Amino acid sequence: xxxxxxxxxxxxxxxxIAAYKAAELVRRLKERGAHVHVVMTEAAQEFIxxxxxxxLSGNPVHTSLLDPEAEAAMGHIELAxxxxxxxxxxxSADFIAKLAGGHADNLLSTLWLACQSRKxxxxxxxxxxxxxxxxxxxxxxxxxxxxxxxxxxxxxxxCGDVGLGRMLEAVQLADxxxxxxxxxxxxxxxxxxxAGPTREAIDPVRYISNxxxxxxxxxxxxAAANAGASVTLVSGPVSLPTPESVDRVDVTSAQDMxxxxxxxxxxxxxxxxxxxxxxxxxxxxxxQKIKKxxxxxxxxxxxxxxxxxxxxxxxxxxxxVGFAAETEQVLEHARGKLERKLLDVIIxxxxxxxxxxxxxxxxxxxxxxxxxxxxxxxxxxxxLADALIERLAAMYxxxx
Ligand code: PMT
Numbered sequence: 598x599x600x601x602x603x604x605x606x607x608x609x610x611x612x613x614i615a616a617y618k619a620a621e622l623v624r625r626l627k628e629r630g631a632h633v634h635v636v637m638t639e640a641a642q643e644f645i646x647x648x649x650x651x652x653l654s655g656n657p658v659h660t661s662l663l664d665p666e667a668e669a670a671m672g673h674i675e676l677a678x679x680x681x682x683x684x685x686x687x688x689s690a691d692f693i694a695k696l697a698g699g700h701a702d703n704l705l706s707t708l709w710l711a712c713q714s715r716k717x718x719x720x721x722x723x724x725x726x727x728x729x730x731x732x733x734x735x736x737x738x739x740x741x742x743x744x745x746x747x748x749x750x751x752x753x754x755x756c757g758d759v760g761l762g763r764m765l766e767a768v769q770l771a772d773x774x775x776x777x778x779x780x781x782x783x784x785x786x787x788x789x790x791x792a793g794p795t796r797e798a799i800d801p802v803r804y805i806s807n808x809x810x811x812x813x814x815x816x817x818x819x820a821a822a823n824a825g826a827s828v829t830l831v832s833g834p835v836s837l838p839t840p841e842s843v844d845r846v847d848v849t850s851a852q853d854m855x856x857x858x859x860x861x862x863x864x865x866x867x868x869x870x871x872x873x874x875x876x877x878x879x880x881x882x883x884x885q886k887i888k889k890x891x892x893x894x895x896x897x898x899x900x901x902x903x904x905x906x907x908x909x910x911x912x913x914x915x916x917x918v919g920f921a922a923e924t925e926q927v928l929e930h931a932r933g934k935l936e937r938k939l940l941d942v943i944i945x946x947x948x949x950x951x952x953x954x955x956x957x958x959x960x961x962x963x964x965x966x967x968x969x970x971x972x973x974x975x976x977x978x979x980x981l982a983d984a985l986i987e988r989l990a991a992m993y994x995x996x997x
Contacts, residue, residue, distance in 0.1 A: 600775050600778040600781065601626060601629035601630055601631040601771070601774060601775050601778065602629065602630030602631070603630060603631075603632070603822065603823060603841055603842055604630075604631045604632070604681045604682065604778060604823065605631070605632050605634075605679050605680055605681045605682075606626055606631045606632070606633050606634075606680065606681065606682050606683075606684060606774065607633075607634050607635075607636060607676060607677075607679070607680040607682070607683045607684070607708065607712075608622065608623060608626070608633055608634070608635050608636070608654075608684055608685075608686065609635075609636045609637075609638075609683065609684065609685035609686070609688075609705040609708065609709075610635065610636070610637045610638070610641040610645070610650070610685075610686070610687065611638045611640060611641050611685060611687060611688055611689045611691075611692040611705070612638055612639075612640020612641050612643060612644060612689055612691075612692075613640075613641075613644065613687045613689045613721050613722065613764075614644065614721075614755045615686075615687035615721035615763070615764035616641050616644035616645045616687055617644060617645055618686075618687070618764055618766070618767055619635070619641075619645060619650065619686060619687070620645060620649055620650060620653055621767035622686060622767040622770050622771065623635065623650060623653040623654050624653055624767070625767045625768055625770070625771035626771055626774065627653070627654070627655070629771060629775065631774075632656075632841070633654040633655075633656065634654065634656050634659065634671075634676060634679070634680075635647075635650040635651070635654050635656070635658045635659065636658070636659045636660070636676075636704055636705050636708060637650070637658055637659070637660050637705075638660075638692065638703060638704075638705055639660070639703070640689070642660065647660060657670065659671075659673075659676065659704055660704065661704060662703055662704040662707055673704055673707055673708055673711065674711055676708060677708050677711035677712040677713075677714075678712075678713075678977070678979065680708075680712055680714050681714055681715065681778070681823065682714060682715045682716070682717065682774055682777055682778075683708060683709065683712045683714065683715070683716045683717070684716075684717045684718075684719065684747075684770070684774060685705065685709070685717070685718050685719065686718075686719035686721075686747070686764060686765075686770055687719060687720070687721030687764045688718045688719060688720050688721065689721065689722060690720075690722045690726045690727070690729075690732050692705075692706070693718065693720060693732065693735050693736065693739065694731065694732075694735050696709050696718075696735075696739055696744075697734075697735035697736075697738040697739055698735075713976065713977040713979075713980050714979070714980065715745070715777045716743065716744045716745070717744060717745040717746070717747055717773070717774070717777065718736075718739060718744055718745070718746055718747065719746075719747040719748050719749070719764050719765055719770055719773075720732075720736070720746070720748060720749045720762070720764070721748075721749060721762065721763065721764035722749075722762045723754060723756055723758060723762055724751075724754060724758050724759070724760030724761055724762040725758070725760075726762065727749060727760075727761050727762040728760075728761070745773075745777065747765055747769075747770055747773040747774075748763070748764060748765040748769075748770075749761055749762050749763055749764060749765070750763045750764070750765055750766075750769075751763065778823075781824060781825030782824045782825065782986070782987060782990035782991070782994070783821055783824040783825045783826035783867075783986070783990050783993075784824075784825035784826075785825070786825070786826045786827075786866045786867060786990075786993070787826065787827045787828075787829070787864065787865045787866050787867070788818075788821045788826040788827070788828045788829070788865065788866065788867045788868075788869065789828075789829050789831065789858065789861050789862060789865040789867070789868045789869070789915065790814055790817055790818050790821065790828065790829070790830050790831070790868075790869045790871060791814060791830075791831045791832075791833075791854060791858060791869070791870050791871055791872035791874075791904065792809075792811045792813070792814020792815055792817075792818065792830060792831070792832050792833065792835070792871050792872055793809050793810070793811035793814060793832050793833030793834060793835040793872055793873070794806045794807045794808070794809040794811075794833045794834065794835075794872070794873050794875070795833045795848070795849065795850050795851045795853075795854055795872065795873075795874050795875045795901075796833070796834055796849050796850060796875075797850055797851065797875045797877070797878035797879060797901070798850065798878075798879070798882045799879050799882065799883065799887070799896065800882065800883035800884075800885065800886050800887045801883075801884075801885070801886055802886050803886075803887070805875055805877070805878065805879070805898075806875065807873045807875065807955070808873075808955040808956045809833070809835075809872065809873035809955055809956070810835060810837070810955070810956040811832060811833065811835030811837050812837065812956070812957075812958065812978050813871050813920075813960060813978050813981075813982070814830065814832070814869075814871035814872060815830070815832075815835075815837050815840055816978040816979045816981070816982035817869055817871055817982045817985065817986065818830040818840050818843045819840035819841075819843065819979065819982065820979070820982040820983045820985070820986040821867075821869075821986050822840060822841065822842045822843050823983070823986075824986050824987075824990060826867075827844075828840075828842070828843045828844065829843075829844045829845075829846060829861055829865070830843050830844070830845045830846070831846045831848060831854055831857045831858055831861075831872070832845055832846065832847055832848065832872075833848060833849070833854065833872055833873075834847075834849060850875075850878065851874045851875055851878065851901035851902065851904065852878075852901070852902070854872060854874060854904055855902050855904050855907060858904050858907075858908060859907060859908075862907075862908045862911060862914075862915060863911055863913055865915045866915055866916065866993070867915050867916045867917075867918065867989065867993055868905070868908050868914075868915040868916070868917050868918065869918045869989075870904060870905040870908075870917075870918070870919045870920060871920050872904075873922060873955070874901060874903075874904055875901060876900065876901060877898035877899060877900055877901060878898060878899060878901055879896055879897065879898060879899075880897040880898065880899045881897075903938065905917065905919050905938050905940065906937075906938045906939070909938060909939040909940060910939075916941050916989075916992075916993045916996065917938075917939070917940045917941050917942075918940065918941060918942045918943070918944065918989060919934060919935070919938055919940045919942075919943045919944070920943070920944045920946055921934045921935075921943050921944070921945050921946060922946050922948045922954065922955070923945065923946065923947060923948065923949075924947070924948055924949040925949065927945050927946075927947045927963075928945055928963060928965065928970065930945075931943050931944075931945035931963070931965050932965060935965060935966075935967070941966070941992070941996075942964060942965065942966050942989065942992065943965050944962045944963070944964055944965070944985065945962060945963040945964075945965050945970075946960065946962050947961070953975065957978075958977060958978060959975055959976060959977055959978065959981075960975075960976070960978050960981050961973065961974055961975040961976070961981075962981065962985075964985065964988060966992070971988070973985070
């Protein structure tokens with residue numbers, strides 16, 4: 598199976614004679630199993646029609662930053678987040694200068710700035726333009742910022758010159774794109790993940806819950822599926838789309854989550870408890886909506902079952918990974934949970950820090966094992982999930 602299988606690729610096309618090769622590139626990416634969205638600059642549309650690329654990619658082509666209809670369907674930030682790889686092919690000298698200058702004056706340059714995933718450029722231009730010091734300076738800046746550079750190749754040019762500046766062929770670009778993705782670290786491995794909050798009913802209209810959005814757990818599910826695992830995601834109530842190739846089981850309360858997990862845990866190789874499970878639930882759920890007759894009311898709570906501990910108590914237990922959401926003494930508390938819950942790994946998450954943890958797009962954690970701890974710096978949750986899955990897969994494989 599190609600490493601591009603199920604990968605999300607945003608292909609940016611800028612104006613240049615090599616734009617015609619983009620149609621072939623979309624075909625090559627699709628035949629390797631990638632999902633492709635095409636973004637075209639105005640100049641690119643002078644060389645190749647959006648309709649061609651729409652037909653080949655199977656998705657609407659994105660052309661404008663200010664098109665309310667397109668933004669409503671899939672906004673530019675959403676598209677930037679969707680991408681596992683943003684590849685600009687062909688990238689003209691002018692567009693490269695725009696990127697190096699950090700401009701965001703059209704959809705594609707804006708996406709480039711907003712995208713935190715892999716980014717690559719396939720330059721295509723006249724050999725003298727490629728050799729020019731300004732272009733080389735711009736390329737160096739982009740490479741410093743982490744962009745991969747595919748090509749250019751040397752040879753005959755459309756203008757009659759001979760030299761470096763030709764865009765790579767579609768197959769070479771598809772190979773280079775494939776090279777951006779790690780090997781399928783979790784091929785043949787089944788991963789069970791919990792995500793989101795639980796809701797503990799008080800009466801028919803009220804419940805106890807927390808601020809978990811599910812973003813971290815969903816990102817992990819996506820990363821594990823991308824790494825080749827068969828993934829089941831047991832999810833509390835969230836408003837997120839199910840990641841591709843992931844089997845999702847919706848639950849509401851901690852008790853529901855326990856049941857959904859325990860009926861699947863024994864057959865799973867890896868369990869990741871990312872859900873923010875409510876620690877307590879009301880002792881009794883009122884059958885009717887509680888009336889506010891009194892100035893105060895007492896709610897008696899009882900402890901919920903600890904799902905992850907039930908998993909690690911199984912005779913045939915999966916490799917177990919927990920999260921510890923802490924507001925103080927983060928590493929000490931995380932280590933305590935690692936030991937008490939008999940986990941292989943715990944991800945310490947300082948949820949007192951603004952902008953990370955609950956219901957944010959970014960996170961910063963420390964991966965803690967019995968005799969090691971590895972900090973992972975602030976980054977987008979999808980990027981963090983990719984990094985975590987890579988490390989967890991290595992640990993799981995190392996143990997097996
Ligand atoms: O969903 P997001 O908005 O993206 O936010 C992500 C997150 C902050 C929820 C996530 O990164 C996180 O830290 N999840 C764990 C939250 C939590 O409940 O931690 P805890 O320290 O209370 O629990 C420790 C571990 O035991 C967790 O793996 C938890 O899933 C598990 N647990 C807890 C209670 C319980 N009854 N059963 C459990 O299995």
